[in-house]
Amino acid sequence: MSRNGPLALSFHALVVIFMLAPLVVVCLVAFTPENTLSLPTSGFSLRWFEAVFERADFLDAFHNSLILAFSSATLATLIAVPAALAITRLHFPGRDFLNALFLSPIIIPHLVLGVAMLRLFALMGVSGSFSWLILAHVVVITPYVLRLVLAAAVGMDRSAEQAAESLGAGRVSLFCRITLPMILPGVAGGWLLAFINSFDEVTLSIFVTSPATQTLPVRMYVYATESIDPMMAAVSALVIALTVVTMVVLDRVYGLDRVLVGKQ
Amino acid sequence: MKALRGYLLTGPAFALFAGLLILPLGLTLVLSFNVFDYNTGVDADAYTLDHYAEVFGDSYFYEVFFRTLWISALTTLLCVLIGVPEAYILSRMKAPWRSVFLILILTPLLISVVVRAFGWSLLLGADGLVNQAIQALGGNPVKLLYTPFAVVIALVHVMLPFMVIPVWTSLQRLDPLAEQAALSLGASQATVMRKVVLPQILPGVLSGSLIVFGLAASSFAIPGLLGGRRLKMVATLIYDQYLAELNWPLGATVAVLLLVLNLVVMLTWNRIIERRYKKALG
Numbered sequence: 139m140s141r142n143g144p145l146a147l148s149f150h151a152l153v154v155i156f157m158l159a160p161l162v163v164v165c166l167v168a169f170t171p172e173n174t175l176s177l178p179t180s181g182f183s184l185r186w187f188e189a190v191f192e193r194a195d196f197l198d199a200f201h202n203s204l205i206l207a208f209s210s211a212t213l214a215t216l217i218a219v220p221a222a223l224a225i226t227r228l229h230f231p232g233r234d235f236l237n238a239l240f241l242s243p244i245i246i247p248h249l250v251l252g253v254a255m256l257r258l259f260a261l262m263g264v265s266g267s268f269s270w271l272i273l274a275h276v277v278v279i280t281p282y283v284l285r286l287v288l289a290a291a292v293g294m295d296r297s298a299e300q301a302a303e304s305l306g307a308g309r310v311s312l313f314c315r316i317t318l319p320m321i322l323p324g325v326a327g328g329w330l331l332a333f334i335n336s337f338d339e340v341t342l343s344i345f346v347t348s349p350a351t352q353t354l355p356v357r358m359y360v361y362a363t364e365s366i367d368p369m370m371a372a373v374s375a376l377v378i379a380l381t382v383v384t385m386v387v388l389d390r391v392y393g394l395d396r397v398l399v400g401k402q
Numbered sequence: 403m404k405a406l407r408g409y410l411l412t413g414p415a416f417a418l419f420a421g422l423l424i425l426p427l428g429l430t431l432v433l434s435f436n437v438f439d440y441n442t443g444v445d446a447d448a449y450t451l452d453h454y455a456e457v458f459g460d461s462y463f464y465e466v467f468f469r470t471l472w473i474s475a476l477t478t479l480l481c482v483l484i485g486v487p488e489a490y491i492l493s494r495m496k497a498p499w500r501s502v503f504l505i506l507i508l509t510p511l512l513i514s515v516v517v518r519a520f521g522w523s524l525l526l527g528a529d530g531l532v533n534q535a536i537q538a539l540g541g542n543p544v545k546l547l548y549t550p551f552a553v554v555i556a557l558v559h560v561m562l563p564f565m566v567i568p569v570w571t572s573l574q575r576l577d578p579l580a581e582q583a584a585l586s587l588g589a590s591q592a593t594v595m596r597k598v599v600l601p602q603i604l605p606g607v608l609s610g611s612l613i614v615f616g617l618a619a620s621s622f623a624i625p626g627l628l629g630g631r632r633l634k635m636v637a638t639l640i641y642d643q644y645l646a647e648l649n650w651p652l653g654a655t656v657a658v659l660l661l662v663l664n665l666v667v668m669l670t671w672n673r674i675i676e677r678r679y680k681k682a683l684g
Contacts (some may be wrong), residue, residue, distance in 0.1 A: 142494050150491045150503070153484060153562075157507050160559065163531065167524055176529050217418060220411040232406035239419050240412075245668060246427075247620030249637045250466040253644055253653060254426035257433055258538045277422045280415065328531025338514040341622040341637070345644065358516045362627055366523070382511045394505055 156248030163380055168375035170368050186372035194327025196373060199357035202268070203337055206353060210275035214283050217276070219325060222287035223317070241281045248278060252345035259346060274346050282335055283328035286397070290324025334384055339342040351376045427661075434654040444650055453655035463639075463656070470636045473550060473625075474618035477557040481614045484558065485565030486607055490599070492566070495571040504570070508681040519627040522556040523547055526628075548630030558626045561617060565610040572606030605675060612671045616664050636660050 167175055173184030190196055192223055225237050255274050259265045302316050340355035347356050362370055437448035457463045492504055510518060524533050526546040533543045546552050582595045622637035643653030
């Protein structure tokens, strides 16, 4: 087995530094006792974290984002699981079209979807509605659930199902007791990936949220364009911490390398 | 019977996608032909080609489209130059380092793009760490933030995982014995790279480039936060038309063009990849 030479390893070290530098800097600045974003800082302080928890707008936005990500990931899973099972097991006219349609939000720019939904919601008179915001998010995160469930359903051994069927299991108990447990890692992994993507989504949300339904990324985006102080770093550090925790859970549930790279 | 079950199971998803994907995209296409007046707003009953004429006739739009094009192309090129060797180095690492570094390089993907853009604004700011390093080495401070440089650097940071993933996947399919066979037959390391490794990972590189280019060309938060007010890309231009100028039909026109350009680039690229495959097989 050939090994990486010193040149390759230095290149690798530079890439890793490049990938982590902005995140590490954000976390360092978050603990500054000063009023400016300069590094290195003179000491260590939690004052900017305290400042975050005194900002009602940020807390509301965080609350909105959590409910939004939870509801949209759940709804996306509820529609993606039956769709994935139908696509992998049944042959019917239009199947390939439906598959392509359900995966298409990955290649359509979120910005274009955002302005399109802004127009639709304006015509319907539901601009700024939280329920419609949830449905908008369901559209953009469904592909992530669908892909993972499709992979799980394709790779699954059908003989257990056939055995249960021949023993007289009904459709409902067949699904609940055989199929669902077998594709559960894909379903749970898909839900978590959808949750993260909904929680991080900013481009589409900026068009279809109102000040009352503003999500955390949108609030942060707007805040960053208006003023920059270490509180932004503290919020960012909290988001990074939350994402890392979710990723650890995702890794335990489904395997992070499988989610990020696909089947191995 | 089977068909009916298929439609029943995909029905809820289809209803949602028909109502919230196909319908709004159609409405936006129609909107791009609607007459607009700054005093009275959108006239949904009157149609015109004025917005397309304006976009194709005004050098400002050319400038923004051209800038978006070269920034995305440069981002794609840099992602290839960094991502391909990095994926190769990763694939030659031993466990457990391999998965540790793979996850370290790919996980920024899951962290909000606003956070990452903010991180770069800290690094590239007037008294940021990069400028401090330049000064420590005896150079003069450079204006980095709000320049195309900052946008490209941050885009490469955001897009690199999308290049590493497909290249990594195709490297996994590469038979290490082929490399060893070539080496044992006296081929140099460079020849092995050129004749054995590169041809096999080329499809991965091409599909990675496609994703990177498409996402970079429509990126919004990075140019919005790191490009400043004057350095517009197509996405920030559309945002301005919708939420600052309130000229929705003109914004819709640019959005339709962005979508069409994206799809054209993707389909052409796919053709190229398919032809390559055919060549390789035939």
